[in-house]
Amino acid sequence: MSVPPENGTSLSGAESLLHTLVACGVDTCFANPGTSEMHFVAALDAVPAMRPVLCLFEGVATGAADGYARMAGKPASTLLHLGPGLANGLAGLHNARRAQSSIVNIVGDHATYHLQYDAPLTSDIAGFARPVSDWVRRPASARALPGDVATAVACARRSPGQIATLILPADTAWAPAERIGLPETEMLPATTPESTLEHVAGLLRGPSRSAMLLRGDVLHGQGLQWAARIAARTGTKLFCDTFAPRIRRGRHHPVIERLHYRGDEVLRQLAAFDQLVLVGAEPPVAFFAYPGRPSWLVPPDCALHTLTLPREDGPDALERLADRLEAKTYCPPARLTVAAPQSDESLTPDSILRCVTIDLPEDAIVIDEGLTSTFPNYDLLDAALPHDHLNLTGGAIGSGIPLSVGAAVAAPTRKVVCLHGDGGAMYNLQGLWTQARERLDVITIIFANRAYAILEQELDRVGARVDGTRSRRLLDIGDPDLDWTALATGMGVAAERVTTVAAFRETFGRAIRATGPILIEAVIA
């Protein structure tokens, strides 16, 4: 469905595209444009409802779109320059797919008649796009474009969130399109059948020791309260996935135990249960395979059941399940406290996380790519004021800085705190510049241990021995040490290096009270 523009003016494909995106509720574009996208760029002046955000690398654009979708609950678009531009954003899209985030990628291409000449920038864009996209289309013409854009948005919005990639030939952008696409009818998430609810209610009423594994929007909306009531009523233990895309945590909120990164620990966590009920989650599996250790992490005597699939309406299913179980009461957990760090304590991930927990403002957004620094200190944040916690979902490291860009754009009144390992932060450090340009309210904390510390921990588990300097140097990112204060200030972000707990707490407190981006390099080596 499409309509002509109200004022009767002529519309190019690019203008139609922008108007259609806005009509379908997509009003933010994380962009790294090139020549083939110049008509899109020019059309921005005619469509002020679209907010363009320039990124200096495409991994920032796709990661920001992921962070935006997680916090806004709707898609942003990206704008990428042909195959190589999309390629630079693929790792971010991989993470976004694992986060079930909604994204509409606009990838410019050569004019249709130019492809036959195999000019240097020609490549198989659809080939690059398919492994990370639920939907890929190259509009047949400018006149087909408005409808295709509306379909792209509808597809991206489909529960639980999908990735739609629209390939936009330059001549489709500059030819007349004349019409604006209208939003397609929203595909609501599927409703969980009564029979499933009855079955699961029976399981939870019985004498078996039960656990639930939660993922998706049940972890950050009303569903969380329903899950907690069910847990209180039936004694069911609540778990979340190791890499939940977004989870609401902190004081008064139910404490959901996170499955461990290590498979042996997961088996230990689940050992006490006769049955595990999946709510929007996949069964737990090991992150990597390790020789002689299992990949499948459901204990052999634990029965697996499914309450909801990811595409189903999880909060609704939990509410109806709570009704059946007459689970009416939510008892908030006892108030947790963490010990304030002493000024003579050394600066460690633990002491840093305690500072963050104590001083985190209400409704902050915590982006967690701290890996070895934050895994063991994850639970501390349950004692903080209520906040949202966003994780690296697909294992493509370097997501933290881009996610923080997108989250801050989506939620401009909330403080974003990004916890990042130093090795991982190098992958998309260009996002700091976008934080500076857009004056985003982000505190980035770099855990500077000058190593790929997670690899050092993994060596033993994969049965590899690194006993020589040549191999050791591939895990060590010192020589030379990265100077994160220089890197941040080089992109316009204020930065401080701290080496003591007292300095960290003072700097973090000041950053919390201020507005705008700042980076704190916490030297924990």
Next chain:
Amino acid sequence: MSVPPENGTSLSGAESLLHTLVACGVDTCFANPGTSEMHFVAALDAVPAMRPVLCLFEGVATGAADGYARMAGKPASTLLHLGPGLANGLAGLHNARRAQSSIVNIVGDHATYHLQYDAPLTSDIAGFARPVSDWVRRPASARALPGDVATAVACARRSPGQIATLILPADTAWAPAERIGLPETEMLPATTPESTLEHVAGLLRGPSRSAMLLRGDVLHGQGLQWAARIAARTGTKLFCDTFAPRIRRGRHHPVIERLHYRGDEVLRQLAAFDQLVLVGAEPPVAFFAYPGRPSWLVPPDCALHTLTLPREDGPDALERLADRLEAKTYCPPARLTVAAPQSDESLTPDSILRCVTIDLPEDAIVIDEGLTSTFPNYDLLDAALPHDHLNLTGGAIGSGIPLSVGAAVAAPTRKVVCLHGDGGAMYNLQGLWTQARERLDVITIIFANRAYAILEQELDRVGARVDGTRSRRLLDIGDPDLDWTALATGMGVAAERVTTVAAFRETFGRAIRATGPILIEAVIA
């Protein structure tokens, strides 16, 4: 063909892989490893003939492998971490494919039995690899690995240079392989048939006005001299492609006119010729399509002929053609000079290129991703001492820093001078860290105009008008300005900002006399 190791020790897949690479002449690996590559990393201590070079982003690794191949004339390997690691390197591989560089990618994957669980890092690695690879294989077992590695190297070495991608499941790396692969018989470049030589000789002897368009190894070896003799004998004009992967230039060397980036100019350059002979080159086409302008850049009354295809032995064909034409004499061009910049001149791309031309040491390697800064000043470098000139080949910007890493590793006794636009240099800036760690002898010159200047020039040509601040801000990378001296020192590379010609010349001269990486931010805004 494979053999057991000489000392009869047991070999894992990873050890077999490394020994086989070395046996096949691949002794350098640009690596960004993860857990699934730990056995490869551990095996490095047992195979000291392999040099690992750590890169903090995969785009650096693939771009470095490209630069290495161009200078070493043989492949390096990359080591990449599953699908997302490969994805981050795809833009570099796109450029490498356009450069016809030889590369062997080793992409780690989950253990074969782990794939069924769709763990977070699982993705369609072969799907990502295919658009940029001439050959993709996942070995069936550790015992098949040595043979597959030898085939990968043979494939990469096939004329004119190919990209081979080997997907290495973790259990293939850690299982016993026991044997070492031996090099396959080298596939020599195809010999151009006599009939083709006779045909082209006839064309060049005739009265038609002739031009030759050269690409590939004819631009940097003995072929260049043969081409110059043919030109002198027959009056044939010599052209090179706009984005020649590598060309030998400078004093005493033939001056080869470069086809312009702009199609209108190419048509003007070729207007005087009745026939154009391709030597390892494709016919000239426009880099982008522009409304109302041609994509095909061979003038309608210019006949197109082919002396050699890219996979043929170009230098041999030129030598035999020179013999037929009795083209025995090479007359070096008259010595060119450039005016030394006056100290009161302003710092511009032109004055910078004149400084570089005058002070460039013999046998330097110039990496050129200066785009708007270097396109108009390209000819100046013909007056420099003899050197190699490497271009961005595939239009995926950000190649300069990685190329300079690879070129410096391949040619450690030669000075590398990397000319880079500021917008483009942000894509793979992490390569500066590898320059510092490996003490590479690279001078990086950043043309800091604080804009995507090439896009500003392209706007008009695509018929787009940008007259609003919102669109304008997508072309402007100021606000905040990048501080390249901070970015470089943050990664351990000495850096200076210069704003005058005198300061540039002094700094550049000092950098030429010193050894090791340095970055000069030349503010030309």
